[in-house]
Amino acid sequence: MKGLPPVLITAIVLVAGFALCALQFPNIASTRVVGNLLTDNAFLGIVATGMTFVIISGGIDLSVGSVIGFTTVFVALAIERWGVPPLVAFVAILALSAAFGAAMGAIIHVFDLPPFIVTLAGMFLARGASFLLSTESVPITAPVYSTVSDFALRMPGGGRLTAIAIIMLAIVIGGVLLLRLTRFGANVYALGGGRATASLMGVAVGKMTVKIYMLSSLLAGIAGIVFSFYTSAGYSLSAVGVELDSIAAVVIGGTLLTGGQGSVIGTFLGVLIQGMIQTYINFDGTLSSWWTKIATGVLLFAFIALQQGLVALARRPAAKRAGAVS
Amino acid sequence: MTFKALFAASATAALLLALPANAAELTVGFSQIGSESGWRAAETSVSKQEATKRKVNLKIADAQQKQENQIKAIRSFIAQNVDAIFLAPVVSTGWDSVLKEAKEAKIPVVLLDRDIDPSGKDLYLTAVTSDSVHEGAVAGEWLAKTVGDKACNVVELQGTVGASVAANRKKGFDTAIAKHANLKVVRSQTGDFTRAKGKEVMESFIKAEGGGKNICAVYAHNDDMMVGAIQAMKEAGLKPGKDILTVSIDAVPDIFKAMVAGEANATVELTPNMAGPAFDAVAAFKEKGTVPPKWIQTESRLLTAADDPQKEYDSKKGLGY
Numbered sequence: 001m002k003g004l005p006p007v008l009i010t011a012i013v014l015v016a017g018f019a020l021c022a023l024q025f026p027n028i029a030s031t032r033v034v035g036n037l038l039t040d041n042a043f044l045g046i047v048a049t050g051m052t053f054v055i056i057s058g059g060i061d062l063s064v065g066s067v068i069g070f071t072t073v074f075v076a077l078a079i080e081r082w083g084v085p086p087l088v089a090f091v092a093i094l095a096l097s098a099a100f101g102a103a104m105g106a107i108i109h110v111f112d113l114p115p116f117i118v119t120l121a122g123m124f125l126a127r128g129a130s131f132l133l134s135t136e137s138v139p140i141t142a143p144v145y146s147t148v149s150d151f152a153l154r155m156p157g158g159g160r161l162t163a164i165a166i167i168m169l170a171i172v173i174g175g176v177l178l179l180r181l182t183r184f185g186a187n188v189y190a191l192g193g194g195r196a197t198a199s200l201m202g203v204a205v206g207k208m209t210v211k212i213y214m215l216s217s218l219l220a221g222i223a224g225i226v227f228s229f230y231t232s233a234g235y236s237l238s239a240v241g242v243e244l245d246s247i248a249a250v251v252i253g254g255t256l257l258t259g260g261q262g263s264v265i266g267t268f269l270g271v272l273i274q275g276m277i278q279t280y281i282n283f284d285g286t287l288s289s290w291w292t293k294i295a296t297g298v299l300l301f302a303f304i305a306l307q308q309g310l311v312a313l314a315r316r317p318a319a320k321r322a323g324a325v326s
Numbered sequence: 327m328t329f330k331a332l333f334a335a336s337a338t339a340a341l342l343l344a345l346p347a348n349a350a351e352l353t354v355g356f357s358q359i360g361s362e363s364g365w366r367a368a369e370t371s372v373s374k375q376e377a378t379k380r381k382v383n384l385k386i387a388d389a390q391q392k393q394e395n396q397i398k399a400i401r402s403f404i405a406q407n408v409d410a411i412f413l414a415p416v417v418s419t420g421w422d423s424v425l426k427e428a429k430e431a432k433i434p435v436v437l438l439d440r441d442i443d444p445s446g447k448d449l450y451l452t453a454v455t456s457d458s459v460h461e462g463a464v465a466g467e468w469l470a471k472t473v474g475d476k477a478c479n480v481v482e483l484q485g486t487v488g489a490s491v492a493a494n495r496k497k498g499f500d501t502a503i504a505k506h507a508n509l510k511v512v513r514s515q516t517g518d519f520t521r522a523k524g525k526e527v528m529e530s531f532i533k534a535e536g537g538g539k540n541i542c543a544v545y546a547h548n549d550d551m552m553v554g555a556i557q558a559m560k561e562a563g564l565k566p567g568k569d570i571l572t573v574s575i576d577a578v579p580d581i582f583k584a585m586v587a588g589e590a591n592a593t594v595e596l597t598p599n600m601a602g603p604a605f606d607a608v609a610a611f612k613e614k615g616t617v618p619p620k621w622i623q624t625e626s627r628l629l630t631a632a633d634d635p636q637k638e639y640d641s642k643k644g645l646g647y
Contacts, residue, residue: 025406032405040398139419139443149423231393231420238393278395282402285355285385289395 006254007266014273025283031159033279038165041275043068043223045168045268048246049175050219052267055250057191057212058259059115063122064220065242067097070130071224076138076234086144094221101217105210130236137235145232164226175264188212192259249274252299256307353383355403356412360391364578365598367646373601380605393417397424404431410608414438425449434611438600452607452618454600458491461626462498464594465573468628469543470506472571478542481531482514483524483555485547495547495575517551524551528558538564543571549581549593556589567591577629579642585635595627
């Protein structure tokens with residue numbers, strides 16, 4: 001049951017926050033807003049799921065926002081300019097982004113470099129490459145796009161569960177199962193506990209590192225495709241800063257930034273909390289939208305403090321006067 | 327303890343965010359791009375003023391330059407069932423599906439300041455934008471009228487290369503002076519719409535044209551570059567506004583300051599009041615069902631030193647330029 005208390009707290013914050021918002025704007029408590037929350041944050045939910053694996057394993061992936069941007073431009077150009085069928089374009093970009101992630105993972109492992117630096121380089125590389133492809137926003141007019149973006153399951157009360165929201169939910173569920181029930185998931189936690197110990201436990205550290213970053217980039221690629229459905233366009237400036245939003249979602253979701261602990265469900269709730277704050281600010285309409293960042297910042301601080309407290313508590317019985325420094 | 331701290335934090339945040347919503351006749355949601363330029367900030371403050379004037383409840387969402395934030399804002403406006411949505415689109419593409427949702431909910435959308443991709447023409451009520459070709463033409467006509475029959479060498483400070491505004495303002499000016507053989511653009515270079523580059527380029531123009539003796543007028547695609555150019559002229563010992571005529575576009579407060587000092591001659595206003603005509607169009611549409619034209623062109627006022635620049639400066643300085 002590790003990692004459960006922080007998740008519970010995240011859930012309480014979400015429910016309490018939602019209730020507070022609904023108290024002030026009764027319209028918020030509608031299926032339409034809930035549907036919007038899922039649709040508008042679909043790409044964030046997908047990419048944050050991948051980020052959860054990376055952070056639990058003790059790493060970080062700063063390249064995901066740029067990979068989303070590159071994906072949207074690549075897909076748009078492939079379909080519109082190069083005449084590639086959409087499905088082929090999707091497969092190509094997913095292969096490309098998975099290879100990109102694998103390469104980053106391999107560099108991190110082989111040269112024993114901090115993931116922060118390697119993925120920072122990856123971030124610049126992918127963003128630069130997308131500008132090289134096109135600086136302008138490229139509209140996608142393929143019929144598949146309007147079919148998918150118009151598809152929605154109607155919920156009672158006017159809400160829509162869109163195709164991209166369904167994709168996101170499926171990936172979140174897949175992520176939960178992968179992390180909880182498979183050897184791969186167990187190895188991710190082991191890696192987060194410490195590379196040396198994991199290696200002693202028989203985890204193939206190198207292979208795992210490559211796989212984890214591959215997964216993260218692959219999900220970023222899927223998020224990019226979802227993003228292109230969201231806007232029906234490819235734009236090299238899309239999803240700037242999403243890597244930071246997704247890291248915030250992961251931490252608010254109760255995952256330890258130093259690795260070893262965390263859950264995909266928590267991340268999903270963290271994504272929803274960020275979306276909820278933004279919805280509230282939009283509903284209010286008089287507040288600067290930068291309050292989203294301030295509120296997210298306050299929550300981040302609260303959760304980091306909380307985690308440090310929990311870590312200190314957990315250590316107390318083992319060593320009677322252990323410091324709370326991790 | 328940490329539980330308490332957390333609740334305290336979220337409660338404080340909620341208190342900070344809590345503001346009473348006031349009732350009004352019309353509620354309009356405005357998805358603004360951001361506040362990247364002084365003009366954009368002025369547009370936001372003028373929109374608020376115009377809304378107060380008409381007793382419209384205006385909800386503004388600043389998208390921080392991100393399309394995804396604009397789409398989210400539009401969706402939440404639809405969920406709130408507002409009477410109309412204003413959109414200043416950050417890019418021209420990618421609006422189809424969210425505007426379709428607005429259309430389904432029967433909420434009219436008005437574009438402000440920028441247009442969107444042609445495929446979405448039936449998805450919005452009208453677009454309120456300025457005509458940048460016309461702005462250039464107004465500047466050119468003023469210059470032609472002012473110099474009369476005298477031969478006049480014009481130097482031009484262009485906006486950012488590739489920006490459509492720059493191309494249009496050049497085109498409009500060129501067309502207007504083409505009818506006058508005595509007017510000739512002798513030098514034209516980009517000053518990137520910035521003060522610093524405007525000054526730098528003007529310095530090189532002055533050197534190249536015999537210390538500025540051969541230059542009769544400067545045309546800048548925006549006021550900021552002109553402010554830089556005025557400085558360059560003063561440093562070269564020339565008298566801008568007298569030895570060399572100036573005409574530029576935008577009408578930011580600083581150009582009026584220069585006019586008051588007698589250092590600038592004319593500017594063409596890019597009005598920050600895009601919301602005013604949009605409110606009127608929406609009100610007419612809601613009350614009488616009048617469908618406005620697809621394009622509402624804002625007025626491009628010509629403002630010269632004769633138009634009380636001090637008053638213009640005072641009225642604009644508080645808008646956030």
